Amino acid sequence: MAITPAELIDDFSLEMTGKDVPGLLEAAPVLPQGTRMNVTFLGNEDLAMRTTAAKAVLDQGLIPVPHISARRIKSQEMLEEFLAALQAQGASENVFSVGGDPHQPEGPYDGALDVIKSGLLQQYGVKNVSIAGYPEGHPDIKDDALWAALEGKFAVLQEQGLPGTILTQFSFDVDPVVAWIEQVRAKGIDLPIRIGVPGPAGIKRLITFASRFGVASSAGIAKKYGFSLTNLLGTAGPDRFIKELAGRLDPAKHGSVKLHFYTFGGIPATSAWIRDFKAQLSPVR
Numbered sequence: 001m002a003i004t005p006a007e008l009i010d011d012f013s014l015e016m017t018g019k020d021v022p023g024l025l026e027a028a029p030v031l032p033q034g035t036r037m038n039v040t041f042l043g044n045e046d047l048a049m050r051t052t053a054a055k056a057v058l059d060q061g062l063i064p065v066p067h068i069s070a071r072r073i074k075s076q077e078m079l080e081e082f083l084a085a086l087q088a089q090g091a092s093e094n095v096f097s098v099g100g101d102p103h104q105p106e107g108p109y110d111g112a113l114d115v116i117k118s119g120l121l122q123q124y125g126v127k128n129v130s131i132a133g134y135p136e137g138h139p140d141i142k143d144d145a146l147w148a149a150l151e152g153k154f155a156v157l158q159e160q161g162l163p164g165t166i167l168t169q170f171s172f173d174v175d176p177v178v179a180w181i182e183q184v185r186a187k188g189i190d191l192p193i194r195i196g197v198p199g200p201a202g203i204k205r206l207i208t209f210a211s212r213f214g215v216a217s218s219a220g221i222a223k224k225y226g227f228s229l230t231n232l233l234g235t236a237g238p239d240r241f242i243k244e245l246a247g248r249l250d251p252a253k254h255g256s257v258k259l260h261f262y263t264f265g266g267i268p269a270t271s272a273w274i275r276d277f278k279a280q281l282s283p284v285r
């Protein structure tokens with residue numbers, strides 16, 4: 001029963017946007033070689049920004065995990081163009097297939113499952129597909145639909161013989177996260193799970209992103225996490241969250257569980273925070 005925070009944070013992954021290449025270059029010296037760096041697929045990015053960022057990740061000795069936002073893909077040609085550009089750089093082995101925030105699909109793909117079912121991923125060298133998980137649900141998608149989507153994606157990846165990883169929305173509250181992991185395992189879904197946590201960031205910024213993405217941040221949850229809703233001036237990091245989560249995980253019951261950092265406060269700040277957190281866990285003797 002229980003793993004140590006050092007075990008939980010080992011082999012963490014993190015995330016950048018297409019605009020974050022300068023932050024990536026600044027942070028790279030403190031990131032372990034081979035660390036996975038997700039690269040977002042936002043509405044304000046284009047193919048060149050996304051592929052340039054993925055290449056920059058590779059050049060730093062890290063592993064790019066480009067996002068493919070199903071609803072933002074306007075055509076099969078656009079999907080193939082993106083995958084081909086990634087493959088040409090050696091950046092197509094790992095992708096995150098996600099629905100995307102547009103209320104209406106901009107092309108033929110309604111959700112992540114449609115992209116996976118297309119069979120195109122393997123054709124362009126994809127070897128591992130991350131899919132999304134929602135410990136606290138999603139503001140626009142009913143829980144039934146989320147579970148059906150997760151089970152559907154797991155089944156199709158198995159049929160295709162493609163390894164997968166579940167990557168979750170961030171949370172400030174360990175209780176729903178542990179309950180959700182147990183539900184995933186009860187459904188027989190044995191994929192490795194990466195639990196999303198926010199890197200250290202301004203409290204205002206954390207709350208803004210939490211409300212945008214439908215993540216709970218009530219006064220009680222905020223206090224437990226380490227910030228107050230009435231004092232928005234400071235910053236907050238996930239140290240308490242990580243220590244509590246580690247204390248409640250049992251590998252025999254919960255399977256492989258790692259961490260994924262959303263870098264709302266910037267990649268350098270998150271990377272330095274992780275280095276310092278690890279150092280304080282294992283003081284030099």
Ligand SMILES: NC(=O)C1=CN([C@@H]2O[C@H](COP(=O)(O)OP(=O)(O)OC[C@H]3O[C@@H](n4cnc5c(N)ncnc54)[C@H](O)[C@@H]3O)[C@@H](O)[C@H]2O)C=CC1
Pocket residue numbers: 040067069070071097098099100101102103110111112113131132133138140141145146149150168169
């Ligand atoms: N790092 C990131 O960029 C993350 C983004 N998300 C967002 O979460 C949402 C769901 O993604 P997945 O779990 O991959 O879902 P999915 O693509 O597997 O779809 C699940 C179900 O919800 C529907 N759906 C998909 N996107 C929707 C939307 N924007 N609004 C209403 N219904 C939608 C689909 O038709 C399907 O029935 C997307 O909005 C996605 O962008 C979630 C986590 C992380």
Ligand SMILES: Nc1nc(=O)c2c([nH]1)NC[C@@H]1CN(c3ccc(C(=O)N[C@@H](CCC(=O)O)C(=O)O)cc3)CN21
Pocket residue numbers: 017019040042044101169170213262264
């Ligand atoms: N439903 C959902 N959609 C998402 O797009 C999403 C999630 N969930 N969960 C967390 C991650 C983190 N995401 C993001 C998205 C944008 C920035 C960002 O820095 N955006 C702007 C700045 C906007 C601002 O400061 O308010 C940028 O410059 O691109 C960071 C993380 C996207 N992600």
